[in-house]
Amino acid sequence: MASFRAYYLAARNTWDETLTYRLNFAVWRLRVFLSLISTYFLWLVLLPKGENIAGYNQSSMLTYIVGGGIVYSIVLSTRVAAVSDDIVQGNLSNYLLRPVNYIVYYFFKDFGDKGMNLFFSFFEISLIFILLRPPFYIQTNLLFIFGFFLSIILAIVINFYLNMLLSFVGFFSSEAWAPRFIFFIILGFFSGTIFPLDILPSQIYSFLKLLPFLYLIYFPMKIYLGQIHMQEVFSGLLISLIWSVGLYFITNFLWNKGLHLYSAQGR
Amino acid sequence: MKIKKYIKIWLRYTAGTSQIAFESRTGAAIFIIGKILRFVFFLLFIVVIFSKTKTVAGYSLWQMIFFFLTFNLVDTLPQFLLRDVYRFRGQIINGYFDHTLLKPVSPLFKSLFGGSDIFDFFIMIFLIVMLIIGVEHLGGVSSLNIFLYILLIINAFIIALSFHIFVLCLGILTTEVDNAIMLYRDLTQMGRFPVDIYREPLKSIITFVIPIGIMMTIPAKVMLGVFNIQIIIVSFGIGILIFMLSVLLWRYSLTKYSSASS
Numbered sequence: 001m002a003s004f005r006a007y008y009l010a011a012r013n014t015w016d017e018t019l020t021y022r023l024n025f026a027v028w029r030l031r032v033f034l035s036l037i038s039t040y041f042l043w044l045v046l047l048p049k050g051e052n053i054a055g056y057n058q059s060s061m062l063t064y065i066v067g068g069g070i071v072y073s074i075v076l077s078t079r080v081a082a083v084s085d086d087i088v089q090g091n092l093s094n095y096l097l098r099p100v101n102y103i104v105y106y107f108f109k110d111f112g113d114k115g116m117n118l119f120f121s122f123f124e125i126s127l128i129f130i131l132l133r134p135p136f137y138i139q140t141n142l143l144f145i146f147g148f149f150l151s152i153i154l155a156i157v158i159n160f161y162l163n164m165l166l167s168f169v170g171f172f173s174s175e176a177w178a179p180r181f182i183f184f185i186i187l188g189f190f191s192g193t194i195f196p197l198d199i200l201p202s203q204i205y206s207f208l209k210l211l212p213f214l215y216l217i218y219f220p221m222k223i224y225l226g227q228i229h230m231q232e233v234f235s236g237l238l239i240s241l242i243w244s245v246g247l248y249f250i251t252n253f254l255w256n257k258g259l260h261l262y263s264a265q266g267r
Numbered sequence: 268m269k270i271k272k273y274i275k276i277w278l279r280y281t282a283g284t285s286q287i288a289f290e291s292r293t294g295a296a297i298f299i300i301g302k303i304l305r306f307v308f309f310l311l312f313i314v315v316i317f318s319k320t321k322t323v324a325g326y327s328l329w330q331m332i333f334f335f336l337t338f339n340l341v342d343t344l345p346q347f348l349l350r351d352v353y354r355f356r357g358q359i360i361n362g363y364f365d366h367t368l369l370k371p372v373s374p375l376f377k378s379l380f381g382g383s384d385i386f387d388f389f390i391m392i393f394l395i396v397m398l399i400i401g402v403e404h405l406g407g408v409s410s411l412n413i414f415l416y417i418l419l420i421i422n423a424f425i426i427a428l429s430f431h432i433f434v435l436c437l438g439i440l441t442t443e444v445d446n447a448i449m450l451y452r453d454l455t456q457m458g459r460f461p462v463d464i465y466r467e468p469l470k471s472i473i474t475f476v477i478p479i480g481i482m483m484t485i486p487a488k489v490m491l492g493v494f495n496i497q498i499i500i501v502s503f504g505i506g507i508l509i510f511m512l513s514v515l516l517w518r519y520s521l522t523k524y525s526s527a528s529s
Contacts, residue, residue, distance in 0.1 A: 027446040031453045037469075038457045045324050045464040046316060053319045178294035182301040189308040199315055 006100055007108040014079060014112025025116075032117075033124045036069040039194055040128070054199040059135040060225055064196050066125060066134055068221050072193060073121035075155045075216050079109045080163035081180065087170030090264040103164065103255065110160060137225060144226045147233045151220040154240035158212050161247035168251070171258030192218030212243045276372060277380050284350070285385040295386060302390050306339060309459065324464045329404040330491055331460070336398050337487040338458045340420065343394060345427040347387035349379050352431045353448055356438045364439075365526050375517055378435050379428070405491065412490050415499065419486035422506040426482050427455075429506075432513035436520040458483030478505050 018025050043065055047058050056064070083106060086092045095102045128134065139145055166183055170176040190197070190213035197218045198205055208214045219236050222228050228236070289295055313335060317328040326334070355378055358364045367377050402408050434447045454477050457465065462473050462480035474480030481502045488494050 023441075024446055027450055031446065031450055034450075034453050035456070038465075041465045041469065042460060044466070046320070051320075053316075175291045175294040178291070178297035178301075182297050182304065185301050185305045185308070189305075189312075195312060195315075199319070200311075201315070 007104060010100075010105050011108045011112035011115070014109045015116055018113070018116050025120075029117075029120045029124065032069075032073070032121070033127075036065070036124070037128070040065050040132070040134070043195075054196075055227070056196065056199070059137050060227070061196070062134045063137040063225060064221050066128060066136065067224055068193060068217050070118070070121055070125060071152060071155075071217050071220050073117040074114055074152060075159050075220075076187070076191070077110070077113050077117040078159065078163050079113050080106055080160065080167055083164060083167035084170035084176035084180070087167070087258070087262065088174050088176060088265070092262060093264045103251070106164070107160060110156075114156070139224050139226055141226055143230065144223055144233075147223045147237065148220055150237060151215065151223055151240060154237065154244050155216045155220060157244040158240065158247060159216055161244070161251045162212060164251050165247065165254065168254045168258050171254070171261050187213055187216070190214060191216040192221070196222070198222075209239070212240075212247070215240045215243065273372075273376060276376075277383070280377075280381050281383040281385065284382040288385050298386050299389055302386070303393065306390075306393075309335065324461065326461065329401065333398075333401045333405060333490060334461050334484065334487045335459055336394060336401050337420075337490075338455075338483045340391075340394050340398065341423045341427065341458070341483050341486075342452070342455055343387050343390050344420075344424055345431060346384060347391055348383050349428065349431045350384040350387070351378060351380065351382035352434055354382065355435055359438050362526070364524070368524075374521070375432070375435075375514075379431060402490065407492065408490060409492075412492060415489045415494075416486050419489055419499070419502060422503055423482035423486060425506045425510050426478055429509040429513035432517050436513075436516045439520040439524050455479055455482070461487070478502075478509070481505055 040062065043061050044058070047053055047056065047061050049058050051058070053061070086095065092102070095105065129136070139148070162183075166180050167176065169179050188194075190208055190211065192214065197208055197214055200208070215236065219240070223233055223236075310332065313331055314328070316323065317331070321327075323331060355364075358367065358378075364374075364378075367374050367381075370377065402413075430451050431448070434451065437447050454473070457473050458479040462470055462484045465473065470480075474484075485494065485498060485502055489499070
């Protein structure tokens with residue numbers, strides 16, 4: 001088994017890789033920033049000062065959108081999409097020969113990626129604060145703050161395993177891009193990046209509570225805003241934990257099954 | 268004669284790329300379902316917003332849906348016809364562009380129209396049906412409105428085409444950026460709603476500097492009957508100007524192509 005240093009180097013290499021293609025990364029961040037700013041302006045119009053939509057006033061909604069931008073950078077940034085290419089193109093063989101756990105290796109690569117995205121998102125959010133001065137809600141209740149951070153950790157785990165499972169499609173089909181495409185569309189909507197999911201009709205919202213997507217952006221931000229009872233925080237964290245553990249076992253099961261099918265095609 | 272020749276070539280290219288696209292029927296089905304899902308999700312978002320409020324920035328539900336439908340049309344048409352632009356950077360890096368330059372076909376035509384996306388053709392049909400339903404719900408739409416709308420959509424396509432040419436030029440002049448076309452797509456996402464809703468200076472930037480307003484908001488406003496003739500003339504003027512600039516830049520970029528990768 002590889003030492004922690006090997007995994008630390010994997011995370012650091014991700015930084016170096018990103019910095020090699022600086023302009024590409026800058027354009028990527030600009031894309032994220034534009035998406036955030038357009039959603040911000042949209043809500044600024046949809047929810048003028050003094051008005052209220054489904055329990056959200058302008059301050060809480062803009063906090064949700066801007067804060068959600070930071071959570072997005074931490075939770076949803078990932079390098080795991082490359083795993084399906086490794087499998088389909090046969091590059092996985094290179095990793096299987098190394099004294100590293102492939103899944104853990106990618107977990108640490110993701111950390112490097114998240115660190116880089118978080119670092120830059122702070123500059124972007126600062127820019128929003130300087131230029132637009134949004135009415136940002138500051139949470140002071142330590143329990144909510146603790147729940148917020150815990151929910152983010154669980155969201156990172158859920159997102160990692162969901163992406164890993166999607167990449168394992170490569171073991172069974174060379175067309176791994178199609179499920180990923182539909183996954184991103186579902187994720188973009190049902191994680192709550194455009195709007196808080198509780199403004200949806202209650203039947204849809206109740207159904208979404210059973211799926212993992214809601215726990216990636218919406219749930220952490222809802223805790224941050226302190227708009228849910230402590231009991232709901234605990235039940236949400238428990239569901240997140242169940243999803244994390246469940247996805248961990250499914251991922252390991254499919255990894256072992258996939259390795260039996262893997263033929264290093266393309267090598 | 269030349270147009271006939273190029274239509275024939277385009278049909279050949281499209282037949283080839285369509286055959287490749289349908290190699291995996293499951294993948295094709297998932298792709299089309301995904302695109303329709305994305306459309307339906309956002310439509311749901313608009314409907315939910317209007318279930319909580321009567322108007323948004325003075326627009327009714329069906330007016331807002333019409334803006335969204337026009338955005339989708341202007342967004343999808345270039346994706347259908349100009350899909351090869353997404354592959355252009357790769358062709359520069361692996362030297363395939365040398366091969367394009369040697370062919371008895373305009374390299375600009377090949378780089379733009381060399382691989383139309385058949386999946387988006389189905390989405391286009393779906394959108395046109397939705398637009399017809401939208402027009403019925405708007406009510407009071409005259410033939411002049413429809414005629415001007417079609418002209419402005421063609422103008423929007425010319426602007427989109429010009430931006431795609433700029434991206435090709437960027438691919439030749441600097442091989443580092445492969446997100447440029449996606450950046451264009453992200454910017455145009457602001458056109459899902461009328462640009463009036465954005466505050467200054469963003470509103471002016473996305474109306475005239477990056478003419479999202481001209482591409483997406485003004486055609487829809489013409490259909491709603493909210494327009495003046497000056498804005499329409501300016502829209503066509505900007506369309507022609509951007510197109511001319513893009514062709515000039517393309518010619519300049521070709522002189523800088525070094526064929527370094529081959």
